[in-house]
Amino acid sequence: MTRCTTAFYGLFLLAIAGCGSSSDPGGDETTPIAEALLSPVSDPAVLEASLKSGLSQQAGAEQLAAVDAAASGTGNFTGTYTQDLNVDELDTVRYDGERLFVAPRRFVHCCFLELDAGAPDNEPPAPERSIRILTTDPASGEADLAAMIPLEDEVSVQGMYTEGDKLFALTGTSLYGTYGSFWMNIAIWAPEKLGFRIYDVSDATNPTLDIDATIDGVFVDSRRIGNTVYVVSRHTPWIEGLHYLVTNATEQAENEALLAGVTLEDMLPKITINGTTQSLVAPENCYVTTGEEPSYAVITTVTAIPIDDPDNFTTACYNEEAYGVYVSENALYFTEQRYGPELVGGDVTRIHKFALAGTNVNYRGSADILGIVWRGGQADFRMNEYNGDLRLIATQWRSVSEDSVDHLLYILRESNTRPELEIVSTLPNDQRPGEIGKPNEALYGVRFLGDVAYAVTFERIDPLYAIDLSDPTDPFIAGELEVTGFSDFLHPVSDDLLLGLGRDAPGGIPGGIKVELFDVSNLAQPLSRGSTVIGGQGSFSEALHDRHAFTYQADVNGIDRFTIPVQVYSDNGIWEYEGAALYLFEIRDKDMPSLTSMNRVGEIEPPSLDPNAPDWVGRSRAYLHNDTLYYVRDENVWSAFWHSPGVVNGPF
Numbered sequence: 001m002t003r004c005t006t007a008f009y010g011l012f013l014l015a016i017a018g019c020g021s022s023s024d025p026g027g028d029e030t031t032p033i034a035e036a037l038l039s040p041v042s043d044p045a046v047l048e049a050s051l052k053s054g055l056s057q058q059a060g061a062e063q064l065a066a067v068d069a070a071a072s073g074t075g076n077f078t079g080t081y082t083q084d085l086n087v088d089e090l091d092t093v094r095y096d097g098e099r100l101f102v103a104p105r106r107f108v109h110c111c112f113l114e115l116d117a118g119a120p121d122n123e124p125p126a127p128e129r130s131i132r133i134l135t136t137d138p139a140s141g142e143a144d145l146a147a148m149i150p151l152e153d154e155v156s157v158q159g160m161y162t163e164g165d166k167l168f169a170l171t172g173t174s175l176y177g178t179y180g181s182f183w184m185n186i187a188i189w190a191p192e193k194l195g196f197r198i199y200d201v202s203d204a205t206n207p208t209l210d211i212d213a214t215i216d217g218v219f220v221d222s223r224r225i226g227n228t229v230y231v232v233s234r235h236t237p238w239i240e241g242l243h244y245l246v247t248n249a250t251e252q253a254e255n256e257a258l259l260a261g262v263t264l265e266d267m268l269p270k271i272t273i274n275g276t277t278q279s280l281v282a283p284e285n286c287y288v289t290t291g292e293e294p295s296y297a298v299i300t301t302v303t304a305i306p307i308d309d310p311d312n313f314t315t316a317c318y319n320e321e322a323y324g325v326y327v328s329e330n331a332l333y334f335t336e337q338r339y340g341p342e343l344v345g346g347d348v349t350r351i352h353k354f355a356l357a358g359t360n361v362n363y364r365g366s367a368d369i370l371g372i373v374w375r376g377g378q379a380d381f382r383m384n385e386y387n388g389d390l391r392l393i394a395t396q397w398r399s400v401s402e403d404s405v406d407h408l409l410y411i412l413r414e415s416n417t418r419p420e421l422e423i424v425s426t427l428p429n430d431q432r433p434g435e436i437g438k439p440n441e442a443l444y445g446v447r448f449l450g451d452v453a454y455a456v457t458f459e460r461i462d463p464l465y466a467i468d469l470s471d472p473t474d475p476f477i478a479g480e481l482e483v484t485g486f487s488d489f490l491h492p493v494s495d496d497l498l499l500g501l502g503r504d505a506p507g508g509i510p511g512g513i514k515v516e517l518f519d520v521s522n523l524a525q526p527l528s529r530g531s532t533v534i535g536g537q538g539s540f541s542e543a544l545h546d547r548h549a550f551t552y553q554a555d556v557n558g559i560d561r562f563t564i565p566v567q568v569y570s571d572n573g574i575w576e577y578e579g580a581a582l583y584l585f586e587i588r589d590k591d592m593p594s595l596t597s598m599n600r601v602g603e604i605e606p607p608s609l610d611p612n613a614p615d616w617v618g619r620s621r622a623y624l625h626n627d628t629l630y631y632v633r634d635e636n637v638w639s640a641f642w643h644s645p646g647v648v649n650g651p652f
Helices: 044-056 061-070 249-259
Strands: 038-040 093-095 099-102 130-137 142-150 156-163 166-172 193-200 208-216 218-225 228-235 270-273 276-279 286-289 299-306 314-318 324-327 331-338 348-357 360-370 383-386 389-397 405-414 421-427 442-449 452-458 462-468 476-483 486-492 497-503 513-519 527-534 551-556 559-569 577-588 597-604 620-625 628-633 636-641 644-649
Touching: 038 360, 044 249, 044 286, 093 156, 093 620, 099 156, 099 628, 142 636, 156 218, 166 218, 193 228, 208 228, 218 324, 228 331, 299 360, 314 360, 324 383, 331 360, 331 383, 348 389, 360 389, 360 405, 360 421, 389 442, 389 452, 405 452, 442 486, 442 497, 452 486, 452 497, 476 527, 513 559, 527 597, 551 620, 559 620, 577 628, 597 644
Parallel strands: 286 314
Antiparallel strands: 038 286, 093 099, 099 130, 130 142, 156 166, 166 193, 193 208, 208 270, 218 228, 228 299, 270 276, 299 314, 324 331, 331 348, 348 360, 383 389, 389 405, 405 421, 442 452, 452 462, 462 476, 486 497, 497 513, 513 527, 551 559, 559 577, 577 597, 620 628, 628 636, 636 644
16 A cells, blocks of 8 residues: 655644545445555664655655645542553552542633623633642542642643652643543654653652653553553654754755654654653664655654653654554554555545553554544544454545445454454355435434443434454454434443443534433443433533543442533523533442432532633542442532532532
């Protein structure tokens, strides 16, 4: 497969803009799997040539002409909600059963507007530049400020982990950052820095900084497995005087002359730990694309950092972009969207697999598949590893008005003979032609659970599909259920029950926030065991796109509890804001699906801190500890007891 041309686009490698338009993907052709898409760097000169070629912008005459013409606590308590067991996820709020760590939201004033003289300024104030540490007393529902860790004005906290008495904070200087798993492919990222800081918080009143590290590049994603934090970042060499957007042949020649004096060491990212600077990655730990002209001006790195011994980090890299990241307990998968008329069959997702074992990060194989695995929101639920197989659902757009979209299930497995991910099976196929979704239905919530995958599609109604994966070589749609609305997020209550969070859609128009309980004990005949709708059209829940805003506490005296934040608009024909609250639910008799029930038990609505301004909430987190609930709204912490949520304490 030929790489889409990025030459004259320089570093403006936007996913949509950089690769031209797609050919008609509606044909029956398939994309062949390329063997060994990445090769280890045996000669550093190969990596140097790849980076320089990408930076030099060696556009052909026709391309240049086109440019010129275009000018750790006790009790039953919840922590951060994660996709996979034993794989911790980065978040800006952490709770360990004893201490709450609250980092400021990432905040940018917007948007080049001037208010009229005398007009009220309702823009919320920027968060205080510090990480707050609060000690909690669940028995009384109290929380006390123990300490504040100051942050520089230019530093944002991407998220945090806690491990024993260590607080691991990922930092960055980029304004563009991430939202959940979403990473924006921005144009000018080269001068940016990310980093990490490790604090000793054994004395919550006196945290001390043990490690202060900075890394060249931009943060992409991160996970923690055991004692090791994996940080994915992206780096483009920043060369003073280089034309990063070539507009004519003279600028191209100037780039080539400048780069002739640049070494590989000049282009590789650096890391500085407690004032000592070194290369982040050695060339022999990197990979370059096989069978293509080397012309990538970017490297993607994954750095494995032991929390208790960060100086002994290891880093692997490859000379391509990363648009999405999925991490299992044993592996890390990168996805990259590829577009262009030269691609057989239309838009393609490239996948790379790296095995993880402590600080060992080893390339295992790659594949190209038809369709796009969208990044952002809950999209990483569209990928899952099980028994060594990667299962995923991609979406392919076609130029057929009657059915312009196809959702494709793939099961991939490592080859026994070469570094390749082989396609074990696909769905639909000739033997199983039934499609995932009706014509023109978009893909919403996806969840892989053991031998079953659940997928929700929507155009006017919500089909919930149950897909049997027990035989990886022959997946099939076992059953489906049609209800109004759709689910963006799916949570397993038990082997027989599935919780859906999304929107109601009366008449096919998305409305209020909908919570629905599905009985999947019989895959051939899924059933709804009840639903509730909060608010009307325009209502919003952060949990629709960020799973960390969803909280679930299982088996409290035989009852499951969960919470979701909702910002409510009335359903009276106009969008009238009513307020924001944390809604509390219980699920009873989950071991008997035919008798199970889901009940809304109340909501926590803290009093407004400013009666003259709307209490719009930018960030919501909730943590249940026995019968006590700590509710984080933006930088403020409130508490209430489960059985009396109307009595709210705080802010702390």
